[in-house]
Amino acid sequence: xxxxLNLACGSFYALGAYTGVSAVTWALGHGLPxxxxxxxxxxxxxxxAVIGPPxxxxxxxxxxxxxxxxxxxxxxxxxxxxxxMRFVWGTAPVQLGNAxxxxxxxxxxGSTVPVYNLVVxxxxxxxxxxxxxxxxxxxxxxxxxxxxxxxxxxxxLGVDLRRVYARVFTLGVALGTVGGALVIPATAAVNEMAIDxxxxxxxxxxxxxxxxxxxxxxxxxxxxxxxAGAIATWPxxxxxxxxxxxxxxxxxxxxxxxxxxxx
Amino acid sequence: MTLLEAVEVRKFYGTFCALDGVTLTIGRGQFVSIVxxxxxxxxxxxxVLTGLLAPTSGAVRFKGRDVAGLDPVRLARLGLARSFxxxxxxxxxxxxxxxxxxxxxxxxxxxxxxxxxxxERATWDExxxxxxxxxxxxxxxRPARTLPQGDKKLLDVASAFALHPEVILLDEPTSGVSTAxxxxxxxxxxxxxxxxxxxxxxxxxxxxxxxxxxxxRIVALHQGRVxxxxxxxxxxxxxxxxxxxxxxxxxxx
Amino acid sequence: xxxxGLALAAAALLALAPLLAPPYQVTLLLPAFAYGIALxxxxxxxxxxxxxxxGHALFVALGAYTAAGLTTRYGVLSFEAIVAAAAGLAAVVAVPxxxxxxxxxxxxxxxxxxxxxMLFYSxxxxxxxxxxxxxxxxxxxxxxxxxxxxxxxKVGFLTGPxxxxxxALLALAxxxxxxxxxxxxxLSLRAxxxxxxxxxxxxxxxxxYRFYAFVIAAVFGAVGGTLLAVPTGLADxxxxxxxxxxxxxxxxxxxxxxxxxxxxxxxxxxIFLQDLVMSLTAYWRFVFGALxxxxxxxxxxxxxxxxxxxxPA
Numbered sequence: 127x128x129x130x131l132n133l134a135c136g137s138f139y140a141l142g143a144y145t146g147v148s149a150v151t152w153a154l155g156h157g158l159p160x161x162x163x164x165x166x167x168x169x170x171x172x173x174x175a176v177i178g179p180p181x182x183x184x185x186x187x188x189x190x191x192x193x194x195x196x197x198x199x200x201x202x203x204x205x206x207x208x209x210x211m212r213f214v215w216g217t218a219p220v221q222l223g224n225a226x227x228x229x230x231x232x233x234x235x236g237s238t239v240p241v242y243n244l245v246v247x248x249x250x251x252x253x254x255x256x257x258x259x260x261x262x263x264x265x266x267x268x269x270x271x272x273x274x275x276x277x278x279x280x281x282x283l284g285v286d287l288r289r290v291y292a293r294v295f296t297l298g299v300a301l302g303t304v305g306g307a308l309v310i311p312a313t314a315a316v317n318e319m320a321i322d323x324x325x326x327x328x329x330x331x332x333x334x335x336x337x338x339x340x341x342x343x344x345x346x347x348x349x350x351x352x353x354a355g356a357i358a359t360w361p362x363x364x365x366x367x368x369x370x371x372x373x374x375x376x377x378x379x380x381x382x383x384x385x386x387x388x389x
Numbered sequence: 390m391t392l393l394e395a396v397e398v399r400k401f402y403g404t405f406c407a408l409d410g411v412t413l414t415i416g417r418g419q420f421v422s423i424v425x426x427x428x429x430x431x432x433x434x435x436x437v438l439t440g441l442l443a444p445t446s447g448a449v450r451f452k453g454r455d456v457a458g459l460d461p462v463r464l465a466r467l468g469l470a471r472s473f474x475x476x477x478x479x480x481x482x483x484x485x486x487x488x489x490x491x492x493x494x495x496x497x498x499x500x501x502x503x504x505x506x507x508x509e510r511a512t513w514d515e516x517x518x519x520x521x522x523x524x525x526x527x528x529x530x531r532p533a534r535t536l537p538q539g540d541k542k543l544l545d546v547a548s549a550f551a552l553h554p555e556v557i558l559l560d561e562p563t564s565g566v567s568t569a570x571x572x573x574x575x576x577x578x579x580x581x582x583x584x585x586x587x588x589x590x591x592x593x594x595x596x597x598x599x600x601x602x603x604x605x606r607i608v609a610l611h612q613g614r615v616x617x618x619x620x621x622x623x624x625x626x627x628x629x630x631x632x633x634x635x636x637x638x639x640x641x642x
Numbered sequence: 643x644x645x646x647g648l649a650l651a652a653a654a655l656l657a658l659a660p661l662l663a664p665p666y667q668v669t670l671l672l673p674a675f676a677y678g679i680a681l682x683x684x685x686x687x688x689x690x691x692x693x694x695x696x697g698h699a700l701f702v703a704l705g706a707y708t709a710a711g712l713t714t715r716y717g718v719l720s721f722e723a724i725v726a727a728a729a730g731l732a733a734v735v736a737v738p739x740x741x742x743x744x745x746x747x748x749x750x751x752x753x754x755x756x757x758x759x760m761l762f763y764s765x766x767x768x769x770x771x772x773x774x775x776x777x778x779x780x781x782x783x784x785x786x787x788x789x790x791x792x793x794x795x796k797v798g799f800l801t802g803p804x805x806x807x808x809x810a811l812l813a814l815a816x817x818x819x820x821x822x823x824x825x826x827x828x829l830s831l832r833a834x835x836x837x838x839x840x841x842x843x844x845x846x847x848x849x850x851y852r853f854y855a856f857v858i859a860a861v862f863g864a865v866g867g868t869l870l871a872v873p874t875g876l877a878d879x880x881x882x883x884x885x886x887x888x889x890x891x892x893x894x895x896x897x898x899x900x901x902x903x904x905x906x907x908x909x910x911x912x913i914f915l916q917d918l919v920m921s922l923t924a925y926w927r928f929v930f931g932a933l934x935x936x937x938x939x940x941x942x943x944x945x946x947x948x949x950x951x952x953x954p955a
Contacts, residue, residue, distance in 0.1 A: 187939040193748045194694040198895060199938045201888045205931030208885075213925055321884055325760065328753045366768065369761040376754050377742050465845035477843070479836035482829075490833040494845030499830040500854065503821050506829055548844050 133200040134181070135302050136324035137207035142171045142303030144215045171304030178296030185295070186288070204321075253301065270294055325372050390417045392556050392589055393438060393469070398447035400433055400613075407433040408444070409613035415556065417588045420579070422600040424593075425610035431593045432474065434610065435560050438591070439471045440464055451556070465494070470554035472546045474561045474593075480534035484525050484544055487533055488516035491551035516551065522581040523547040539566055543574070550581055557582070559592040563599060571596060575603055601625070649903065656809060660801050668801040669873060674913040675808040676869035681894050681905030682819040683862025688891070689899040690823055691855045692835030693747065696887045697755030700739075700762045701732050701860040703882035705867020707766070710779035710877035721784035721807070724868050732864030733857055740856035744849050747838070756884050766879035778878030781871045800873055808869050815862060816906070822858065823902060831855055892934050898944030907945055 149170035150163045181203065188195045261267035269290055393415040400408040407430045415421055423431050436442040438449055440456040449456045451469050464470075479487050489506075492515045493499040520526050523543045528536065533544055546562055562578060563571040582590055594600050600607060601621045609617040609630060617630045624630060660668050680702050687693045708728040712718040718727075743754050766773045773779065783790075783799060786807045791799050822828055833841040834848050842848050871877045880886060889912070897908020915933075919926040941947060 184935065184939075191942070194688070194752070195938050195942060197694065197696070197749060197752055198891060199935055201891070202931045202934035202938060204888070205885070205927045205934065207931075209925040209928035209931070213928075321760070325753070325757055366761060366764040369757045369764060372757045373742070373754065373761065376746070376750065376757070461842040462845055462847050465843065471843060473843075477837055477840040479833050479840060481836050482833060486829060487833075490829060490841065490846060491844035493826045493830065498826050499846055500851065501826045502854075502858075503818075504825050505821070506824050506826055509826060512826075545840075548840075552845055 133197060133324055134203035134207065135298065135327060136321055137204050137211075138174070138177075138299050138302035139305055139323045140211060141177075141207060142174055142305065144211055145170045145174055145303070148215075168304055172300055174303040175296055175300035178299035179292055181299070182292050182295035186291070189291075253304075257301075266293070322368055326368055328372065391415070392417055393451050393591075394449070395434075395438060395444075396448045396450070398434075398437055398444045398449060400430075400437055400442060401445045406613055408437065410447070411610075411613070411615055413608060413615065413618070415589055415591060417555075419589050419605045420603055421589070421591045421606045421608060422594050422604040423591065423608045423610060424595075424597070424600055425616075428612075429610040430613045431610055432560060435471065435558050435591075435593055439469065439558055462494075465552050465554065468553075468555035469558075470549040470552045470556075471558040472549045472560060472562065474564060476538070476541045476545050476565075478533040478536075478541050478545055481532055483530050483532050484520055484536070485513065485516050485529040487544055487548050488519050488551050489513060491548045492516050492519075495552050519547050519551045519581075519585075522550075522584055523577055539570065539574075542566065543577070546578065547581070550585055550587065553585055554587060556589045556591065557587055559590065561593050561595065563594065563596060568596075571599055572602070575599055579603065653813070657806075660805050665797050665801045668805060669797070670913055670917055671910075672800060672805065672808055672873045673870055674909045675812045676866045677890070677893060677909035677913070678812050678866070678906040679815040679869065680863045680866030681890060681897070681909055682815055683859035683866070684890055685894055685899055685905045686819065686822065686831070686855050686862070687859045688894060689901075689904065690828060690835065691831040691852055693744075693852060693855070694752050694891065695743075695755040695859070696752045696884060696891065697757070697759030698859065698863050698890050699882050699884070699886035700755075700759040701736070701863030702867035702870060702886070702890070703762065703766065703877070703879070704728065704732055704735060705864030705869075706781070706871035706877035706881050707773065707779060707867075708864065709784070709868045709871045710781045713782035713784060714780050719782065719785045719790075720788065721786050721868070721872075724784060725811070725865055728864040728868045729861045732860040736857040736860035740853050740860070744852040744856055756887065759882055759887050760884055763879050763882040763884070766882055773879070776879060778876050781875050781877055783875075784872060804872060811865070811869065812906075815865065819862070820902065827851065827854070892930070892937075894944075895934070895937055895942070896944055898946030900943055901946040904944055904946050911945060 146167045150166050153166045154163065184203075185196070185199060188199050259267075261271055391414045395411055395413040398408050398411045399406065411430075411434060413434075423434060425431055433442065437444050438456070440449070440459045440461070443457045451464070451467060454467065456464060456469070459467075479490070482490070489509070489512050490499070492512045493509070496512070498504070498509070498512070517526065517529060520529055523546070525540060525543060525547065528540065533541060536544065542562070542565060546559060549557055549559075559578070563574050566574050578590070581587075604621055607617070607619060607621055607624050608615060609624070617624060617627065619627070656671070659671060680698065683701075684695060684698045687695050687698075705728040708731055709724050712724050712727060718724065739755075739758050743751055743758070746754055766778075767776055769775075783796075786803050789803070791803050794802060830841070830846050830851050833844075833846055834851060838848050867881070870881075893908040893912040894905055895908070896911050897906065898904035901907075916926060916930070919929045923929065937944065
């Protein structure tokens with residue numbers, strides 16, 4: 127929406143994951159009933175969104191500059207967050223163990239799937255729907271879309287761009303941290319997850335077209351399926367697969383499926 | 390002899406028809422002005438004539454070759470150049486460097502990796518020569534971004550002229566130039582074209598004083614169609630066209 | 643003239659460094675020279691052509707792995723042969739990668755180069771038999787101009803013959819790049835950076851020139867990579883990791899991308915700052931992130947921008 131490529135969004139995701147692990151471990155240690163851990167994850171993710179406004183304030187310094195500088199400033203944030211995570215959680219992968227199995231497993235199409243995974247999928251769908259609703263049906267959403275379309279015009283119409291940007295950014299941070307927190311029961315939190323997410327997210331956005339919500343949703347499905355397919359057919363190359371998919375997407379569909387935004 | 394021709398060109402943007410069957414030939418040695426009210430399709434026509442937009446149907450040929458889909462570099466090599474309505478300059482390059490880029494490209498020396506730029510005597514001399522024609526000779530060392538608006542416009546046009554095209558299309562060459570200076574600019578353009586051996590000039594222009602003063606032919610567009618294609622004298626005798634197309638603009642001038 | 647005098651004085655100082663400075667400081671200069679060469683290439687892309695690569699480390703790693711592979715696997719110890727092979731290999735890799743990348747600009751170019759860099763990283767990491775996986779590959783001491791310098795210990799070799807070899811290579815690379823930047827090609831690239839649409843309309847083949855710049859940058863990156871690998875004696879996958887690319891860009895910005903010598907100043911400044919900060923705290927990335935943020939926001943023209951505010955022609 128803001129046409130800012132944020133390399134640090136992956137760091138928010140990773141930060142959400144680490145915090146999620148710590149929060150749940152702490153809560154379970156204090157006698158929290160295991161099934162409630164999901165709420166703790168979401169709450170810790172939302173709480174982390176407080177870093178949104180200050181970061182946005184910093185980025186504001188380069189809104190009017192060349193994209194290269196925006197990219198570099200977010201890279202600076204990546205470096206800083208990386209050491210923050212190193213400082214707090216160390217370099218070894220951090221994970222939650224089997225807590226996510228409290229919801230049981232379900233047999234789907236001949237294989238067993240932890241219910242938790244389904245919960246996450248459902249949550250993803252809900253968030254997508256919620257965002258769609260927010261953008262199309264609320265005043266705030268209309269302002270955001272108008273601003274994305276034409277910032278000069280909305281400014282002229284009296285929209286306070288700073289506030290819009292600050293809120294959109296914080297919302298983005300919150301989605302990132304909650305997202306990171308939600309995947310954590312299923313995987314371990316590691317430092318490298320940050321960049322994988324950035325690159326994947328970029329592919330998603332490119333497939334969907336910049337600034338298109340429906341596109342982003344379809345894009346994420348496509349990337350997910352492609353990645354799963356690549357891993358299933360050639361498991362050794364899991365890490366490679368993401369990048370092959372991203373390169374393929376960039377090369378074949380630079381303008382996105384749903385938008386006319388040319389590169 | 391025909392240099393550039395458009396045959397039954399139609400251009401749709403979605404369902405909106407910007408050009409509706411435009412046929413036009415431009416011969417060697419002609420100065421042609423394209424006029425018409427806003428939205429008549431003038432800029433679309435220029436963009437189609439220079440290959441920037443592909444026509445929805447019909448054809449555009451330059452020296453017998455189809456220009457649709459030809460990139461600007463190929464067109465420049467074939468001998469067709471253009472300038473834009475909005476000023477395009479290289480902000481950080483000096484006047485001499487800007488013109489040298491065009492001269493080097495024309496002489497196919499732009500890719501020389503290890504040649505010394507400073508030793509390109511002929512290139513710099515030629516760039517200085519073009520600058521001289523456009524009255525920019527004493528600005529050679531100035532970065533384009535520091536030039537006054539009028540000089541930026543001249544530099545933009547001059548760099549297209551430096552390609553020595555056979556046909557040059559100018560989209561509002563005097564827009565942004567004060568009325569008092571318009572004639573001076575046109576005099577410079579015409580003289581430069583003569584000196585550089587440019588055979589034909591096509592311009593989009595609003596100022597009827599300029600249009601009637603310099604054109605050999607005037608093409609009047611209205612709602613995507615050619616309403617008139619005639620000499621200034623013929624057009625002035627045609628009250629109907631003058632009233633419907635040129636009337637408003639003429640009063641404004 | 644003053645500028646040229648300063649540059650010559652700095653070169654003379656570097657030439658005398660092994661006699662004046664303690665060996666540790668001298669060995670710190672080696673990676674700075676290596677990065678200097680790689681950054682000259684990166685700056686042809688960014689400073690001259692206006693394309694920000696976040697995957698330049700790919701070529702640095704390629705150079706380092708070429709040195710490692712040739713010395714340990716194939717017994718090729720001649721450093722001249724290694725440099726030539728690395729340059730050739732980089733060009734071969736850069737052709738397909740460049741053809742794809744230069745179709746895009748700005749963030750698309752940045753992300754695509756980043757993705758290619760990470761692809762190479764994953765390849766280095768996963769294909770253990772070929773690349774040694776996460777342990778990397780050792781780099782043996784090469785022959786310089788055919789001589790082994792067997793009488794010298796490691797430090798003696800690095801601060802003696804290898805130091806001067808690296809310095810000479812840096813000087814050569816600098817002169818070659820200077821020539822390229824001041825050629826008709828260099829001017830055409832600057833025109834593309836300033837306004838690519840306009841450049842096309844005055845007959846500049848925008849994509850083709852960007853592609854040439856990409857390949858040249860790759861060659862410089864790989865040559866820098868060979869020099870980088872010798873002092874550490876190791877080529878490891880992290881050389882291709884995206885943060886390494888980011889650090890390269892950081893160095894460039896620190897030095898000042900608008901200046902021809904910015905890459906060299908940036909490499910020197912980065913290496914010595916890194917050494918200083920790492921000696922004070924294990925969390926040097928945090929300090930550097932903050933520093934980068936300050937540079938980006940307040941001093942986007944880098945160190946040379948502070949002393950020489952005018953953009954040189």
